[in-house]
Amino acid sequence: MSTGRDPGLQPERTRLAWRRTLLTVTVVSVLAVRLASTGDATGALIAGGTVLVWGALLVLCWPRGTGTGPARTGGRTLPLVTVGTVVLALLGVLLVLRGLW
Amino acid sequence: MWEAIRRWFDPAELGSVGETPDYRFSLANERTFLAWLRTGLALVGGGLAAAQFLPPLPMSHLREVIAVALLLLGAAVAIRAVDHWSRTERAIRLGQELPASRFPAVLALAVGVGALLLVVAVLMRAVGEQ
Numbered sequence: 001m002s003t004g005r006d007p008g009l010q011p012e013r014t015r016l017a018w019r020r021t022l023l024t025v026t027v028v029s030v031l032a033v034r035l036a037s038t039g040d041a042t043g044a045l046i047a048g049g050t051v052l053v054w055g056a057l058l059v060l061c062w063p064r065g066t067g068t069g070p071a072r073t074g075g076r077t078l079p080l081v082t083v084g085t086v087v088l089a090l091l092g093v094l095l096v097l098r099g100l101w
Numbered sequence: 102m103w104e105a106i107r108r109w110f111d112p113a114e115l116g117s118v119g120e121t122p123d124y125r126f127s128l129a130n131e132r133t134f135l136a137w138l139r140t141g142l143a144l145v146g147g148g149l150a151a152a153q154f155l156p157p158l159p160m161s162h163l164r165e166v167i168a169v170a171l172l173l174l175g176a177a178v179a180i181r182a183v184d185h186w187s188r189t190e191r192a193i194r195l196g197q198e199l200p201a202s203r204f205p206a207v208l209a210l211a212v213g214v215g216a217l218l219l220v221v222a223v224l225m226r227a228v229g230e231q
Binding site: 025031082092 | 128134146152190
């Protein structure tokens, strides 16, 4: 892997991209928890689910954003963070529809 | 369709086709995936923000329609991101042409048309208040 100098700093750029993604996940999770916090049981349940998804995404993204040397590529992490994003979106749909009941 | 979903979750199968490319190509492909994922997350965040920060709009439930549309669009962008990553990785390994996609154009049109409709809604409210 270490073939000497890499003018593009590709592993570093990829790590920073993972960190940006984790930051975005965190902002979205905070927005979802804020929308869910209305003091009722359904809201608390959805807020709890959001925190769980955020924790799972934290565990998935953190190792990819830290360390030095050659970065790992691909693997199951990519489809799994996609699943986490889709679950966040569906929790959001539940939150919006809940407001209409 | 199920075959494609199974492929996303099976890195061993992806690693068995073709030749392992220069790792920089795989990293670039992964960053492209992450950029699309953040685009999807931004749409999800926009939907969540619309649901809690938008004032009441002139049409009933328009705010909820906007929020749900943005949330579902965000989910679609995320799913398409992993599918495109998987197909691109396969093409790189096999030395084939990268997969072409109309998705960016369709997404740009959808967001543009949605923004125009919102401008109309805001103007309608401004006129209604006078």
